[in-house]
Amino acid sequence: MAKDIYHETVKIALEKDGWIITNDPLTLSVGRRDVFVDLAAEKLIVAIRKHKQIAVEVKSFINPSLVKDLENALGQYILYASLMKKQYPQRILYLAIREEIFVDFFTEEIVTTVLEFNPVKIIVFNAEKEEIIKWIE
Amino acid sequence: MAKDIYHETVKIALEKDGWIITNDPLTLSVGRRDVFVDLAAEKLIVAIRKHKQIAVEVKSFINPSLVKDLENALGQYILYASLMKKQYPQRILYLAIREEIFVDFFTEEIVTTVLEFNPVKIIVFNAEKEEIIKWIE
Numbered sequence: 001m002a003k004d005i006y007h008e009t010v011k012i013a014l015e016k017d018g019w020i021i022t023n024d025p026l027t028l029s030v031g032r033r034d035v036f037v038d039l040a041a042e043k044l045i046v047a048i049r050k051h052k053q054i055a056v057e058v059k060s061f062i063n064p065s066l067v068k069d070l071e072n073a074l075g076q077y078i079l080y081a082s083l084m085k086k087q088y089p090q091r092i093l094y095l096a097i098r099e100e101i102f103v104d105f106f107t108e109e110i111v112t113t114v115l116e117f118n119p120v121k122i123i124v125f126n127a128e129k130e131e132i133i134k135w136i137e
Numbered sequence: 138m139a140k141d142i143y144h145e146t147v148k149i150a151l152e153k154d155g156w157i158i159t160n161d162p163l164t165l166s167v168g169r170r171d172v173f174v175d176l177a178a179e180k181l182i183v184a185i186r187k188h189k190q191i192a193v194e195v196k197s198f199i200n201p202s203l204v205k206d207l208e209n210a211l212g213q214y215i216l217y218a219s220l221m222k223k224q225y226p227q228r229i230l231y232l233a234i235r236e237e238i239f240v241d242f243f244t245e246e247i248v249t250t251v252l253e254f255n256p257v258k259i260i261v262f263n264a265e266k267e268e269i270i271k272w273i274e
Contacts, residue, residue: 030246030250032245035204067172071213074216075208075212076208078212079208079247082253110167110172113167113223114215114220118219
């Protein structure tokens with residue numbers, strides 16, 4: 001499995017944000033198939049005295065066709081989220097995207113329309129600063 | 138846009154089933170982006186005295202990784218279905234797959250799990266006979 005070019009960036013950004021990386025990658029096994037989500041992490045959320053558990057799929061959006069990248073990201077997110085509902089029901093899946101993609105592309109109607117009908121949770125990160133900018137629930 | 142290798146097969150199968158092909162492809166325009174669904178068709182359904190309108194995305198599942206093909210098919214279906222809700226709310230989107238893929242792969246837990254949480258409408262076709270075998274609503 002080829003790692004996304006921003007895999008390490010997101011890992012560092014999550015760690016800076018207080019997350020402990022628990023799986024790199026997280027394996028989802030179903031029947032005779034294994035699929036791999038980029039990262040899994042957890043963090044003690046003091047306010048609720050609970051360890052919040054997440055899984056993160058990193059998507060670079062560096063292909064010539066942003067629409068093709070969007071389709072690929074959606075397909076992976078929908079598949080992984082469905083498998084996780086059975087195997088890790090307490091764990092929340094996020095799609096990690098760069099700030100530039102969030103600002104320039106995720107504001108376009110093609111993306112806002114699809115997100116209106118398909119709630120995808122998103123982490124926006126700044127690739128240079130290696131920091132998380134925004135969580136979209 | 139590269140046509141799927143079974144594009145003509147599905148077109149013939151739909152025509153044999155009494156459908157009139159109205160768009161090849163069907164263009165969905167959103168903001169400054171255009172995306173293209175393989176086919177659109179309509180048929181007079183006598184029982185309800187209405188023209189039923191459909192759009193069909195053909196997926197061959199001929200890549201080495203069936204899981205990657207599944208992700209791609211899901212991503213396209215979710216994107217197109219979302220855009221159609223706004224632009225063609227009366228038109229129903231189907232994913233067209235070969236009988237072999239339906240029997241050998243779509244019965245696997247990885248597919249049944251994702252279809253349990255994401256209702257995808259499916260047309261199953263026989264590629265040799267150029268006929269539609271089954272509609273899954």
